[in-house]
Amino acid sequence: MLFRSRRIEGLFGGLLDAASYQDIADLIGNQDAAEAEDLDYKAAHYTPDDKGREELAKDVTALANHIGGVLVLGMAEVACVPSKPRDVDLDDRHLRHMQQVLSSNTAPPVRYEILRKENPRSPGQGFLLLTVPRSPYGPHAITVPPTKPSRDVLRYPRRSGSKTDWLSEATVATAYRERFMQAGARDHRLAEVERDLVVAVRRRVTPNLLVVITPESPGDMTINQEAFARHRSELLQARPYLGTLDTPFGAVHVGPRRLIVDQPEYHGKGVYMQLHRDGSGAAAVPLTCHTEFDHKIQTVQADELVHGLLSALAFLAQHARDRAGAAGTVLLKASLVDELPSHPSSPPIARERTQYMLGIQAPGGPLTRGTLYCPCAQASVTALLDDLADTGGPLVQAASLLADELVQAYGLPEAHPLTAAGEIRLSGWSAKLNPAITTWAAANHVTCLE
Template sequence: MLFRSRRLEDLFGGRLDDLAYNDLAALVGNPDAAEAEDLDYKQAHYSADDKGREELAKDVAAFANHLGGLIILGMAEVNGIPSKVFDVDLQDKDLRHMHQVIASNTEPKVPWEEYRLTNPTCPGKGIWIIAVPRSPLGPHAVTAPPVKGSKEVLRYPRRARSQTDWLSETFVATAYRDRFAAAAAREERINQVEYDLLSEIRNRNTPHLLVSLMPEIAGCMPINHDSFDRYGNELRTIQPFLGRQDQPFATVRIGARRLIVEEPRQYSTASRAELHRDGAAAWAIPLRTRPITLEDGEIHSAEPDAVVHILMSALHFLGSHARDRAAATGTTYVSVWLLDEPSTHPKVLPMLSLPLPRRTPALPLRIDRYDPRESEPIELSTQACKQATAHGTALLDDLADANVGLVQTAALLADELFQAFGIPEARPITQSGHLRRSEWQSSLLNQITAWATTHGVQFLDG
């Protein structure tokens, strides 16, 4: 889901993707459901003429430039309060028209999604919801020609109470500055989150996967005695690795504006996660590898399905923290590093003025498959790699809900990581959100199958 609003979910009685026709029809006459800065009612579809196209583009851009919101098609209002349901057609041709109008008449194109609530007594008709999230790409302009003469040369709308205002040149310039400043601030923040975690594990000499994220709209996780007891019990009893049943986290403690979660200390390379109050989070996870001797010498070799499984698990675990503990919303910036040892991460270089303990040098890292019937690996990598990195943007709900969107996000990131080893793509998953059954070894296949079955993720058998 692109758009989440606790206010509107409480008002409607559930998430948008869980609503039925009668849930919206029940709003008629409810003053709490009046039009607001995040809610607008339309009795009918937008017309197909120039006026209708301009109005649709203006309304979605206004929400995207402010807090986000919903446009309800098929409900009339009196003084802003929903007064009567007027079912509209729920045809694909209407959806195609809306997509075409919004794509052609907003710049940058406004992201949105739709929900059709069918009248159980009248198939093909009902209430249509247009959901528009607050956009990190704003300000969005309306590029449709104005139907009426206007002094507004800059056509940037913004929702204001239950109306639409046009932004001034000064406001638009400020919004552009804020967009770039926010992006820079998120990048700086995630760099600091990674640095803090790396400073604690820099002495290790084994391969690690480091996953970090920073939500676009930061949250605020309360840290006090009650919340720490609750979070501590929760984190010690959850299973962050998809499909597994064990509970790996033994230690939960408080750091500066964060929770620190670790595996038992008897493990020399235990995983460590730092869950920050604003929803930012990072998790460093040691990889299980095989020492293999090749012509060029000894290497560490990781299996592709194991890397993918850890990556998906980390994205889900960190996304759940950001959304469910810190109450962050929207999209999140994600950073992933696959390292032959933590000290090869660029952010560790400034720390190297501090002496490292005497230790065995790290082995080069490769990604290769194994056939239990063969003694040698099925080579996939064309070269070893000290560090591979991938970055992207994901919807927090996709990560936290662990659905097809999680697989799609992980596939995009995993492909980038694998390409650093000379591998075209991460075969265990696809960017369309499927799992390839033949690419999962038996040690993980049962785990990932149990998870996929529960979360509606499908396998490709070929």
């Protein structure tokens, strides 16, 4: 899901994509569900004329320029409180119209998701939810011609309570400056966190997967004697890999504005993580390699790579959200290295480098070993923190995007163990990992394909 809000989910009885028609109808008369800065009701579809297009673009953009929220179409309100269902048509024609209006009349285009909630007593009709996350790319403007006289070509709406305000020129200029400064700051922070990890494990000379995340809205994890005891107890009970009962972490230390989690029994070759106070995090996950052709070519299994990626993303996201209190989107970066000195951020090490190249081996399905070899492959995406921390289909989608970019550096079109739709391809998993991923998928309602 694009939009997550604990307040809205509390009103709707859970995740918005799982909410039923009745869950929304039950909001009638609930003062807590009154229109607010993150919630709006419309009794009918937006009209297809100029005024309707302007209103649709304005309402969606206003949410994206503020904290995000939900537009509920098909609900009447009295004094801002939901009062009566007014079921709207859920046909594709109306959805295509809204998609066309929003894609061509917002700049930059606003991200949103449409959810249909059909009335079981009236098929084809019900509530239509437009969910809009807070945008890190704001301020967004609406470009549809105004229906009232205006000198502005680009207009910037923002939600304010249950109404919409228009941003002044000074506010827009300030927001643009903050957008670019924050984007640069996040990129710098990601590079800083990655560099700290690489320096810490720089002497590893076998293949490793490095995963780094940085939240859009940083948190602030408390580190004192009492909090450290609580964090340490939690982390020592945690398992590094999803769906397995492998050896847990064996040591938790305090570092500069971070916690350091390690498996010392592996003598510097186990899973190693740095969990930063602001919610950023970094993980080094060792991978088993297979040597061929007189030790000059080494390969790693695609399913082991994907399993490590899924596990690290979930672990780091849960730290960011639940321990540090971060929110919003996160920048993700993954690197696959033959040995740590191959990473661009690695400091020089005075020793003779091992002369081999790294490849990817798929354990099943139509893919075979990649035709290209590279010492360091890297990939990056942006995702919603809650989607990763909730360890469901959206986590698989994000991991699929990263994994595809990594394996394409080796000549493979995609990472066969996952699909871009957030599914697990069981044919891409070896007998060793198949039980673990199947168990995890079933517990997290992730679809498995043969």
